[in-house]
Amino acid sequence: MTTNTNIEDGERTNVTVTAVSGRTMEMEGETVHQLLVEDADGERFPLVVTPNSDTLVTLKAGAEYRLIDLLGAVPATGTDPDTSCPDCGGTLRPGWVGDGVDDRVNRAIERLDITAPFGIVDEEAVIVRQRAVEGRVDDWQRMRDAETPTLPDFVCEACHRGVTANRASEEGLVDRVFGSEETTVDSNVDAAADPAREHQPYGAQNIKIADSVDAAGSATETVGMATGGAKDVGNFRENVAEGFTPQPEAISDEGLFYDYYFETGAEEGPATDALFAPQYATAVSEHPLNGETEYHLSVGLDSTLSMVDFERPRLDIVAVLDVSGSMDSSFGRYYYDEHGRKREGQAGSTRKIEAATEALCALTEQLNDDDRLGVVLYNNRAHVAKPLRDVGSTNMVAIRQHIREVAAGGGTNLADGFEAAWDMLADGETTSEVERRVVFMTDMMPNTGTTDERTLTRLFADAADRGIHTTFVGMGLDANADLAETLSGIRGANHYFVNTAAEFERRLGAEFSYMVTPLVYELELELDAPGTELATVRGSPNADAATGQLMRVETLFPSAKKDGEARGGVVLVRLDGEPTGDIDLVASWTERDGTTHSQRETVTLPEEPDTYAHDGVRKAVALARYARDLRAWAREVHERASGDGIDDWLLPDQRGKHERESVPLVVSTDWATRFGELRDYLDGERAVLGDETLSQELTLLQQLQDAMEEVGPGTEVGD
16 A cells, blocks of 8 residues: 655654544554554555553544654565575565564564555654644644654564664675665655644734733823833842742843833923834932932833824744753752752642743734744754744644644753854844844753853844844743843833733733833933932843943833833933932833934923922832832842852752852841831832832831841841
8 A cells, every 4th residue: 555645754744634444453462553544645644553552542442643753654565585684584674663662563464464555653652632623734844853663674474673784784784785675655745834724713813002001000000111121120039928039130220110100291282293202211329228319311202103093013923932051940949959959840830831831822822814923942952843834824822732732852952042043033124014033932041052141132132123023921030030121121122020821911911012112222311410420220131231321221111000100111310429400301112113313402400409390200219219229228238148058069060150059138237127127118109109019028028028037037148
């Protein structure tokens, strides 16, 4: 029997089939299954399922299945009676794939009298039930190191021993011609492009901002804006809750600001023809803990774009999923303990790879039919698991099933994964109507390939210069917040930390359109104020780039509004010196459509202390002070933990510089006192501002104070 299915002896292939019938046979106490299936061209061929296969073998007649990594087999035919086995003198035949899989397969083939090409479902192969529609493609390509059986050159018919070609040559056998007629296998079907048969609704329509606005908001309200970079401080909060000292970078100002809504100062709407409409406010305040007088200037991030008029662009999006060994560890624990040793995952706990695959599946639900999706898997190497294809012609039900079946193991070559995604997007073009974006699902701990932070930054920046932007989704308590903060400061980039897949899915439903739609680039603010310079900038991942009198923000994304306040809608500047007179400000920026804009404003600092132009700048000042203290505490603990008292001896190449080890939660007496004072200050600001969201910070500060009480007064880091 011949078949049009692409089957070659010893080669693996993917093919969609319809189940016809099945039977079982007992071989030496083990069960061998024989299935009859039909390919897309109506040709029938058998499958043999080996005893060591753990895939589905009870198939429903008439149902469609996807055979992944099916091992092709063409039975050996013919012998030469004039040759003999060098061991026993028996007749030799050519070796074939059945000799390298399981001897019971050979005997099953003899009993079933199979002489035409067939498929072997061994421990490497997978059978997946298809649920799709006519014309929809399951183009998933499984990631694996090509493993095919090792075949003997010849096999003795009598003793069943394999004979190598070298040994046969010594016996004068290699010039003999074995076999009779050749069996022909047609290769007309491209298995990766087989149409699927059944459809279930999926995806989401274009999400307009008005659909995700709090009910209190007005449908005619304008879109708020927020900087790129971090979109939460969940990793910081979760580390404290689990008894670890977070990485200092896990509580970035822009991430903390995005947990809050800010008054921007545009009560009657901004008076400008540009899309971006910066609003300025000033404050003079005495620091409650050190008594110093501070001068602040806030940039309220507002726009003229109506919520009902905003729609995200069409997406060319490549999801890059980290499948390295660290992703197989528990989601709520560290892969490396405080001694740098690997930790085994806790039984029953969620693994990072499980959370990542569920988060990726949730992301695919937000795509429209005209969006194009690709998927890259990477560990020590990159693999294109799904080529870039429009969602409307893709069997997304099958793709999500494949995503959930992904396993983790190996090293972490982040650069290789990104370059594979870049190659997929390189032929496109980013315009006001099309966004090309790479979404990384990773714990950000590269340890193979390119690991130098400067080189990685240049790689992502080069892609951004060509219109390919990146979103990082950090997985696990030990996700590298430092590297995430650095890379997400690049043009068009942002990053999120995932606490649970369900929480991330809810968040995607509310703000996916914001995540993938940068609106403003290269915002620069120049101050003209004699005797005054920028001391610090809070609320931007590019804060360190501020020099003298120039502030730069790489990217602004849209954000939700509630009661006229913008989520994360502020950048806060603290001025150095004691300003006198007016301050002239010149802002310049480029919008998504390529137009450039410039605006000049003059502001006057109040003369009286503890004066705030509005509640937005007051809230930003309070949160910036809070975040600064928490970073200082976390930095001190990590620096001291890396010194005396810790056994940090590691075997060569055991841990890379980006792989983070756990540091126990330790709060000294001095810091506990400081946190108590900070808590009193924030509690007073909560009452004045009327923002109960600040209560979460009071809770966190109380957790830190309690940690001091547990270890006892006077305990030092490293004890």
